Amino acid sequence: MRKKQITLVPVGGLGNRIEAISSAIAFCIEKKWDLKILWFKDCGLNCSYEKLFNLDPKLDFVKIYNAKGCDFLLRDNPRRRNLWIPSVFEKFYYDKTIYYYHDDFHVSCEYPPFDEQLDCYSNVYMVSCGVYWKNEGMYKWIQPSDIVERKIQEFKISNISRMIGIHIRRTDNWNTRKYSPTNLFIDAINNEIEIDEGIFFFLASDSMEEKKYLKNLYGDRIVTFMKETHRNTEEGIIDAFVEMNILSRTKKIYAGDSSFARISANISGINYIQLDLRLLKNE
Numbered sequence: 516m517r518k519k520q521i522t523l524v525p526v527g528g529l530g531n532r533i534e535a536i537s538s539a540i541a542f543c544i545e546k547k548w549d550l551k552i553l554w555f556k557d558c559g560l561n562c563s564y565e566k567l568f569n570l571d572p573k574l575d576f577v578k579i580y581n582a583k584g585c586d587f588l589l590r591d592n593p594r595r596r597n598l599w600i601p602s603v604f605e606k607f608y609y610d611k612t613i614y615y616y617h618d619d620f621h622v623s624c625e626y627p628p629f630d631e632q633l634d635c636y637s638n639v640y641m642v643s644c645g646v647y648w649k650n651e652g653m654y655k656w657i658q659p660s661d662i663v664e665r666k667i668q669e670f671k672i673s674n675i676s677r678m679i680g681i682h683i684r685r686t687d688n689w690n691t692r693k694y695s696p697t698n699l700f701i702d703a704i705n706n707e708i709e710i711d712e713g714i715f716f717f718l719a720s721d722s723m724e725e726k727k728y729l730k731n732l733y734g735d736r737i738v739t740f741m742k743e744t745h746r747n748t749e750e751g752i753i754d755a756f757v758e759m760n761i762l763s764r765t766k767k768i769y770a771g772d773s774s775f776a777r778i779s780a781n782i783s784g785i786n787y788i789q790l791d792l793r794l795l796k797n798e
Contacts, residue, residue, distance in 0.1 A: 519637045520549040522609070526592055527644035528687075529560060529567075529755055530774030533657055535643035540570075540577060540656050542648035546633075552579040553590055559687075562752035567663060571656045592642045609640040645774070654782045659760050666757045672738060678715045679707055680765035680785075681729075681737075682758075682776040685722035695771030697725065699790040703769045704733065717765055719758035719775075 523539045525532035536552060543550045554564040563581050570577055582591070593602035593614070605612050611633065630648070633639055641647075659667070672678070681700060684691040707714050718739040720726055726739050740754060755775075762768055762779035767786040770776030780787035 519546070519639075520551060521639045521641055522551045522553065522590065524553050524555065524590065524592055524640075524642045525644065526555070526615070526642055527559070528774065529752065529759065530776075530778045531644040532560065533568075533654070533778050534646050534774060537653045537657060538643070538646040538648045539641070540574065541650045541653040543576060545648070545650065548576070550577045552577065553582050553586055554579060555582045555586070555591060558747050560752055561747050562749045566660055566749065566753060567756045568657045568660055571658060574656055590640070605640050609638050611636040611639045613639065613641040613643070615642055615644050654778065659756070662753060663756050663760060666753070667760055670740075670757070670761070672717065672761065674715075675717070675761065675764040676766060678717050678738070678765045680762040680768035680770075680776075680779065681716050681718045681720075682762060682768060682770035682773060682779065683718070683720040683722060683725045684771055684773045684775065685720065685725060687721070691771035691773060694792045695790050696792070697728065699792070700729075700769060701732070703788070703790060704729075708736075717761055719755075719762050719779075721755075 521539055521543060523535065525535035527535075532554075539550055539552070542548070556562065564579060565581075570579060587597070587601075589601060589604045589608075591597055591601045593599040593605070602612070681704070683695070683697070683700060704716060707716075714736070716733070716737050718726060718729060718737050720739070723742075726737075726741060729737050730739065730741070740758065742754075759775060759779050760782070762776065763782035763785070765785065767788060768776050768780050769788050769790055772789060772791055776787055
């Protein structure tokens, strides 16, 4: 019988949140804890969780909720905008609080079953935007919602599994703008075409300029959503998750340093090739 519980507040973008949730589920399966997930909408991810994904019904020890009014006061991520007020209540309600920006909690991924950092606690509050705990197949528990799956099918992409995925992040990621310039993707695309003249690519991007540019270069060889994906709108977030799931069904993915692409690859266990000037310098 489960007597311990984690209350998880996943934060950040869509990829960050999926990593945090999948990691917490993996931990609770290993340790036999209960898991309560509080999903907060914000300007960076303005969409309820159920319009994006469902959790596998086998996870009867996991409960997920959209945050209510009182949660913003009692259980939100403490920060300047809320004057850190929630931390006062969280210190009272929980016997361990973990905030992703603190140094006193160290991630252990190499041999996670032997990590005993939380064993002495029974009621843990965790704000996370990434992975704490890993195990094989940890992303299988998050499944696309009916809305997302319907949009995937409406796109009518034939032979997705034979296509190559491309993810270009631009609007809100400084590292990918600097270290993953477009010419790296063009080189990768050209190399793939030399190998297979019949290859097609699915392009996911938050930049309409990148989509137009690559479509002009390669024509119908590039398959993409030719519309903006604004992350501060519900429709934009849903479309982004549609792109993530389509990427996951391709044969491999080229991308910059992005949790979005990393999650896409991890969902189905395909190869994620990071195009990054920093990596090229080290070769």
